Amino acid sequence: MHFLVFIKQVPDAAQVRVDYETGTLIREGVPAIINPFDKHAIEAAVRLKNQFGGKVSVVCMGPPMAEDALKEAMSMGADKAFLLSDRIFAGSDTLATSYALWAAAKQIIKEEGPVDVFFAGKQAIDGDTAQTGPGIATRFNVPLITYVVDIKNVDPEKKTLELVRLLESGQEVIQTTMPCFLTVEEELNTLSYAPLPYLIRAAKTSVKVLNSKNTEIEAEYCGLKNSPTKVRKAFTPPKRERGEMIEGDSVDGIINQLYEKIEPVLKTMGKVQ
Amino acid sequence: MSKKDFDVIVVGAGPAGMAAAYVLAKAGVDVIVIERGKFPGSKNVMGGIFYRKPMDDLIPEFYKEAPIERHIVEQRMWLMDDVSHFSMGIKTQKHNSEPYNCFSVLRAQFDKWFSKKVVEAGALLINETVVTEPIVENGKVVGVRTDRPQGDLYADCVIAADGVQSFLAKSLGLRKKITPNKVALGVKEIIGLSEEQVNDRFGIKDSKEGVTIEITGPFLKGMEGMAWMYTNKNSVSIGIGVIIDDLINHNMNPNDLLESLKNHPSVLPLIEGGETREYLAHVIPEGGYKSVPRMYADGFMVAGDAAMLVDSVHREGSNLAVESGKLAAKTYLEARESGDFSEKTLSRYQEKLEETYVLQDLRYYKNLPELLEEKRYLLTEYPQFLIDAMTEIYTVDGVPKPEKFRKIKGELKSRFGYIGLAKDLYTIWRKLR
Ligand SMILES: Cc1cc2nc3c(=O)[nH]c(=O)nc-3n(C[C@H](O)[C@H](O)[C@H](O)COP(=O)(O)OP(=O)(O)OC[C@H]3O[C@@H](n4cnc5c(N)ncnc54)[C@H](O)[C@@H]3O)c2cc1C
Ligand SMILES: Cc1cc2nc3c(=O)[nH]c(=O)nc-3n(C[C@H](O)[C@H](O)[C@H](O)COP(=O)(O)OP(=O)(O)OC[C@H]3O[C@@H](n4cnc5c(N)ncnc54)[C@H](O)[C@@H]3O)c2cc1C
Secondary structure, eight states: OEEEEEOOEEEOGGGOEEETTTTEEEOTTOOEEEOHHHHHHHHHHHHHHHHHOOEEEEEEESOGGGHHHHHHHHHTTOSEEEEEOOGGGTTOOHHHHHHHHHHHHHHHHHHHOOOSEEEEESOOTTTOOOOHHHHHHHHHTOOEEEEEEEEEEEETTTTEEEEEEEETTEEEEEEEESSEEEEEOGGGOOOOOOOHHHHHHHHHOOOEEEOTTTSOOOGGGSTGGGOOOOOOOOOOOOOOOOOOOOOOSSHHHHHHHHHHHHHHHHHHTTSOO | OOOOSEEEEEEOOSHHHHHHHHHHHHTTOOEEEEOSSSSTTTTOOOEEEEEHHHHHHHSTTGGGTSOOOEEEEEEEEEEEOSSOEEEEEEEOGGGSSTTOSEEEEEHHHHHHHHHHHHHHHTOEEEOSOOEEEEEEETTEEEEEEESSTTOEEEEEEEEEOOOTTOHHHHHTTOSOOOOTTSEEEEEEEEEEOOHHHHHHHHTOSSTTEEEEEEEESGGGTTOOEEEEEEEOSSEEEEEEEEEHHHHHHTTOOHHHHHHHHHTSTTTHHHHTTOEEEEEEEEEEEOOGGGGOOOOEETTEEEOGGGGTOOBTTTTBOHHHHHHHHHHHHHHHHHHHHHTOOSHHHHHHHHHHHHHSHHHHHHHHTTTHHHHHHHTGGGGTHHHHHHHHHHHHHHOOSSOOHHHHHHHHHHHHHHHHOHHHHHHHHHHHHHHHO
16 A cells, blocks of 8 residues: 655744744744644554555655655655655645645656555644645545544455544544545554664655656646735734732622623623613 | 674764764765764753864864854963952964864754764764663674664674763773762853854954853862853853862752852853853763773774763863764774774774873873862962962052062962972972873
């Protein structure tokens, strides 16, 4: 079986600070990591490979330094790594990004053979749109299963598998056919401590760079010019003020004070006259 | 031999390990470096002084591309008490042109750069992996065990460059027992300032030039130690290292010492208003020559701090690490010709080190740790005398100069006695001979 994982390199959110004057993120000097959800996607793919045989490919769109993310993916057990990097992608929104990743995936399929399961993270911790995975799945016209927390009953013969999705109010079990596209939650698995041979192989293997020259990508769908999403404004939410303490001698007194405070609000809601 | 994955395994990607791996990889040896940090230097915030010479021999003109902060043009030495400091030093334009003498570096960046060169040269670098023990067969080291699943590795030779604590050298019984009177605890901070502030406060014209200050004297209250300040591009590294036994006996906490250093009237104006960016505590081996262990065994060599190669008098360590790493690699290359990696062949490594400045410098000071332990007052009373004498000479108070000099001579006599003074001088001369 062939598994293809889309991974994004993101700034380590734990170390990003906000410039309160301009309202923008200070990314300078912040270490880059693999988007945390995507690590669980890699882990899941590697486990399936170890169980059923085959290989795991990973692809990341980003600047040359995103190679670090791909190397890390290989040291987690991925076999082939592709870096999609080209100036024409600069300024891509999710529409342009999922187009480019789709085109890159087609190239990977050409080189490495058809894919049975595509993986992406639920969302990226910096962009947070959760649109990229679905955008790619739609272009491949394969079943899309989001918020995956468990993978069961994989049948390589019949090309079926069962997936558990996390919903607001419970879980949903779905059976689907392969090829399919999963976006995964962190609960899917716990990351394992990779064996040494994976790390050695990762250190020895180089990442293949894909760009507009060696891939059939049409520039007219890429980059800032072809990204309809416009970020109008980015701001940090105002800091929440501390709650007000209402004190008093008797319970009735406190309740009266409280009622006076909320009465105007209740009025605007039409709950009292 | 049963198995072999690599020709050489280097444990630790500090200056010693990387120098060894670089030489080996350049010579076409199949070498792997195992580092426990996320990347080389990741656990190391040593804003420290890196010496050019041994590195320049390895990678000519490395300073043109390596991430260095400033090249050092002035080195000051302060004798300090609670309210004064007596300053000496050298500022010279001879150190202000290529190839320079030494540099301030931030090790987190420098080590990362060095490791890139090592990988480009052809070595394999494995991060986030801890070596847990040597694998010994028939009395010979044949590999290492790591904390990873399927984590055993086999090779002709293991080079331990795993730093002061060197678990590997210890577990092979190579290390002498380290006592807390031979080890210093260093604490340091990096204090962020603007480039202009650093330049103005340290009297520097060009942001590429840097200053170091080494500080000792009675402010240490009779403890053996050294404090230092180094200028980086837009920060100052400030730290203090004190012998652990002294800290215990004086019931002192190194953090409090660093705080009082930072608030000293001579120091504060240099760093005032800066923001602490990083903090680090680390052990410094100060036993000198006498604590240097046997540095080889069958299939095994030890380099850098792991072999206690630190010259605390001249705050040299990283250069000795690079030099020893190189020599260990060269010894391996010679041994490879005969295919004999026995203790006997590898003993050439230590012999070679004895012929270089590395062990010659350490040997020169070999009696110093004992001398200072016996006569701690050398570190307080003489500096105090100098500070007082200088203060007297520079104070204009109507007292005629001849009387001032008589007073100073009288102080000298009453504090040390002429015989005591002669004895001390003789002892120092004897011990350093
Ligand atoms: C107007 C605009 C301009 C932008 N300009 C730039 C720019 O110049 N440079 C830039 O880096 N970003 C840019 N971005 C952001 C970037 O295009 C988005 O981050 C990207 O489209 C993914 O969206 P997301 O972060 O919300 O990811 P989500 O859709 O939340 O991510 C879900 C999953 O999709 C996969 N995925 C997402 N992104 C990638 C990727 N790049 N490679 C592989 N897999 C991925 C991962 O599996 C991830 O877990 C821009 C966005 C906008 C709106
Ligand atoms: C506070 C302080 C200030 C100093 N200032 C200076 C200075 O200004 N100039 C100077 O020249 N020297 C200075 N030194 C000394 C200098 O830092 C050392 O001499 C030098 O770093 C020694 O290099 P090394 O490669 O032997 O060891 P290290 O730099 O300590 O490297 C050892 C490496 O091995 C790794 N490691 C350890 N154990 C394992 C294991 N089991 N498995 C895998 N990896 C492992 C560590 O993570 C580390 O990366 C200073 C030291 C201290 C503590």
